[in-house]
Amino acid sequence: MDKYFEGKRILVTGGCQGIGRGLVLELWRLGANVVTVSNNAENLNKLKEEYPSIEIVYVDLRNWNKTREVIDALGVFDGLVNNAGIAIIEPFLECKKESLNETLDVNVNAVINVSQVVAKKMIENKRKGSIVNISSQASKAALKDHVAYCASKGALDALTRVMALELGPFGIRINTVNPTVIMTEMGRKVWAEPSKSKEMLSKIPLGRFGEVKEVVNAVLFLLCDSASLISGVQLPIDGGFLAT
Template sequence: MDKWFKGKRILVTGGCQGIGQGLVTELWKQGANVVAISNQPENLKKLKQQYPCIDVATVDLRNWEQTREIVDSLGAFDGLVNNAGVAIIEPFLEATPGSFDDSISINVKAVMNVSQIVAKKMIENKINGAIVNVSSQASKAALKDHLVYCASKAAVDSITRVMALELGPFGIRVNTVNPTAIMTEMGHKIWAEPSKSETMLSKIPLGRFGEVHEVVNVIMFLLSNGASMISGVQLPVDGGFLAT
């Protein structure tokens, strides 16, 4: 798998923390030319200082036109990972229009926007590319207080299937990964309290939450030619959560 990444250009949104940062650094280790985009300039600066060969760009993915301009200026890519996302936790009866709009703008519209630009350049340059959208187990199971998050991730799964259908004739594969709770820095803070973690853990047959590298490994596989006949799937990385 590592030979496939050597010299390939890969774009990762939300690439300066959590799963995104883990993915960006692993792609770099395997010889890819990586571009990380985010709305967090300080974190991007730290990433660039640590890995000077990784290119970075600052953009607020909620800004449709600015995103199109910046992504278009970055040139053609062999792979894209739509990793940027937001999780707004509110009970159904307290969910607000603003929360819904922000979730859809970042988790869904940005995926469509960035993917349109990257896919068009793949087609123009006759690149048999791969796109991976980071979804969630929340797209397929009801999670308490996750109304807008569940809705947005279900939309990600749906647009992924349509993208796979329409881009397949051009040799472009599109898939999602659907993780359970992952122990990023934020994940450790959210799930540190037993009162919050026990219910979720009780539904995971493997009895633990996921680690960043376990999601990164799956994304790397779906990007690589090892997954050359896989397109339009939603691949859980959930320790069996969705099997119960």
């Protein structure tokens, strides 16, 4: 796997914090030429200061036309990770149209938009690439007060299957990873209170939440040729949550 990434160009959306940052840094360590896009200028600049050879690009993925322009200008990639996502916490009876639209814009529409541009260039340049979409266990199991988020991740899984069907003939593989709660910096803050984490942990047979590296390792596997016959799948990284 290490040698596979040497000299490969990989695009990661939302790559300056959490799982995305962990993935960007590991790809960089493995020799990939990494480009990451985000709408968080502060975090992008901080990443660039620490790792000058990582290419950063500012863009708001909710802006369809601007995003296409920016991604098209970046050239050809060997791999893409659609990591950028948002979660607006509202119960079903209180979910607002604006919340649903924004969630779908980032978690679904942006994936279609970015992937279209990247995949077309892969096809034009005869690159047999790999695209990994970061989904969630929320696509498979209901989470209270996460109606917009669950709906968007369910749509993302369905989108992935269609992408795999239509892009497979060009040698492009598409998969998702579906993590449980992951202990990013934000995750540790949100789930630190035992009264909040107890119920979720009780549903995970392995009895713990995930670490960033555990998601990163799965994504790296799906990006590289070791997964050359894997396409259209949803890979849970959930400690057995979906098995119960």
